[in-house]
Amino acid sequence: MDNNKIRIGLFGFGVVGQGIYQVIKKAPNAHAEIRRICVRDINKPRSVEIPAGLLTDNADEILHADDIDLIVEVIDNAEASYRIVSSALRRGIPVVSGNKAMIARHLPELIELQRRHDTALLYDASSCGSIPVIRNLEEYYDNDLLLEVKGILNGSSNYILSRVFDHGESYSDALAKAQALGFAESDPTFDIEGFDSLFKLVIITVHALGVYVSPDDIFTYGISSIHDSDIRYAREKRVKIKLVAQVAKVGNGCFTMFVMPEFVRSNKYIYSVDDEYNGVVVRGECYDRQFMFGKGAGSLPTASSILSDIMARRHDYRYEYKKMHYLDRPSYTTDITLRIYVRYRTTPVLDILPFSKIHEQYISDDSCYVIGDILLSELIARRPQLAANDIFIANTSTFFEHLD
Template sequence: MNCTVTGVGLAGFGTVGAGVWKILQQNNELICSRSQGTVQMEIRKIAVRDLKKTRDTDAPANLFTTNLEQLVDDPSVDIVVELIGGTDAAFDLVCAALKAGKPVVTGNKALLAEKGPELFTLSQQQRTPIYFEAAVAGGIPIIKALQESLIGNEINSIAGIINGTSNYILQRMTEAGLAYPEALQEAKQLGYAEADETLDVNGWDAAHKAILLGSLAHGFLIDYENVYVRGIEKVTPLDIRFASELGYVVKLLSLVLKRENGEIEIRTQPSFLSKKHILASVNGVFNAVAIKGDQVGESLFYGRGAGQGPTASSVISDLVEACRNNSSERGFLPTDQKAALLRLITPRLLTMSAFP
């Protein structure tokens, strides 16, 4: 089949970046034939920090560089994939790519939640899109669900378990009666928690994702300083026992709620979830997002929220979309000038027995 070849510049070749390479090695023909010959991708440059690191792929050494700018400057690179993480070098890279008219694919929720206003404005000015399916809930296609499948709905609520590390720790505290430090230690030993677990357990990783979902659902850029965020570090076995006796489980829940006055409430916090609630059965490192639309009613998205294959699978879907449709309208565009965020400074006990 005669496909157009698109040059990809990969920034980052860690868990997700190497996953993208592997999928393209394995399934490029499949992608080409499914896209009816319109899409074939070739990775033409890979930026990493350490050229000497041993890598478990057959990527040729001549593709590697430590210079991120080369991805933007190389004329054979058409699309830049940002998978280095963080908000500094990643911000500079994404800005430079957009200014050069190269679409960006990223899995970096922290970058988009904290610097979304600058980046999406630049994307709009440059008419060059940013795709970010991998930034929320790993392999679950939740961004496209909101952008496409549910476009005919007013979104009344989104409730998500969107941090697998916290979910695993709370599950072990519930099932095995472990205290938080022991459960965290176990999660680290099994590779479910990073060496630096801060953003996972303090709620901010989930909050970044909730901010992105809230922006997409309600059409305005959300100021991350005005959302309510509490992590799981202070949850005790006693909290979990009391919850259980009252018929609840404790979960780190992220909520995006549309209030009657139209204001949008966004919270991430440990919450009491009825044992009968559909999200109560989401265990381990799995994620789930329950969305209530005014037409569709309740719908549930469930799957692996992180990991090499699932996250790279989302990156690939964005890459294919970028190849097919080189237009800024597919990224994020503010659409509701009147939308307002409820400024959340007060705690409140969250209990859920049904869809909100």
């Protein structure tokens, strides 16, 4: 690309796409120009005014154009996103994308397409919006010292939990407020069941440790079955419940990863990550812990991250995936013991879950709970039973205590 403007074909003109249009206007040094915008419905009313003729509903008008240097893909459909991004890469066109669901599912193939067609796919916006997690992990933490990346990666669920803990609202009121404010989708499953955090964690792990783990192989548990009794219990213990995603080395050349609600004590950085904010803690040998905090979603915050990738691409930046080529990469294990809290009512939890040790137990007519040690692999094997809506589980995080 020369010093002239970088010519962009934009896919998607929703929350993020309109934000990109606005931030590019605020950033003359980006020398970026949106040449065409592909949407699903060309006749839909738009709140951002754009020149007539910019919109199209024909993807080929961008994919086959010879006046487009870079494609920015921010649509809300993972399958269509995969078709657009893979076909652009096959044509050697660099892409910036924010689509975590698509990237987490197809990353190995997308890495191979970049290599084969000598082009780049950048996606910092896909993981924690405006917080530059991916490029930092890729470039700065490129050594063996990195031990753990852990954080609150989903703004919607964090907003709901903040309203419940800090403002005493009920879970359903908090969810309705999150939807009204646009933090949660009209179908909030993706956010509150932990899948949004899961997809981000998969991407983060590739750049943290150089290993791709399929989302299907990772234990993921959300917050939808949280109950007043869990909140009462957490308050009594002076902890907050947060939806936490983590990847951590656990010794013997292995690492583990999962997404689960966690009892977080007030001496932890993520304890004070509230509302729709995200926070990521990176822990390593020699430097202990570092903390990144910021807006993980929203129109302009996400668009600012996309702009950063556009500018990086102007300077021919690409992820090298260096850690994926290390000889000594850690292996994924689920053979680790977690100490978890399980609240239940009628489901026979003690028959279902093979605890190796029980530390605390409470039984009443309304609600029961048990805190015990169990292998992560056993939780994975019992995912269908754990989906019962009278069950809520949370990591008490003691497994990692000695590492903190």
